């Protein structure tokens with residue numbers, strides 16, 4: 001399988017880098033506004049004014065406080081969630097790499113396995129040859145021996161180079 005970059009993940013990580021640069025400012029901004037609302041004087045200006053359908057400044061302040069506080073909580077939660085997701089993903093990738101590393105790679109074809117059943121193998125072959133098969137299912141040397149053996153016997157070797165032989 002080709003080693004390809006995950007585009008979605010790359011775009012997400014670029015976004016994450018961008019967010020990481022501004023999230024602190026966003027959090028500080030929210031908490032600064034909340035601190036200012038906490039110090040709100042309590043509507044001294046309007047205590048004597050008859051309440052109307054419209055919100056008093058104290059009520060407006062309370063609503064704004066809830067909105068800011070909720071957003072600050074959601075921001076912290078989403079931040080934590082993103083961090084956890086990155087670590088969870090890293091663990092899964094590592095787990096997959098560890099599991100697949102335990103599976104031995106496909107062993108290359110060996111010369112000794114390619115010799116079996118060939119004409120006169122007891123004369124030219126070597127059942128212990130573990131060199132990789134490069135020609136006719138055998139190593140170069142045993143292929144040559146097999147070739148010469150057949151030449152001596154007058155066996156046609158012209159088809160040796162057909163694909164799959």
Ligand SMILES: [Zn+2]
Pocket residue numbers: 111112126129130131138139140141142143
């Ligand atoms: Zn060999």
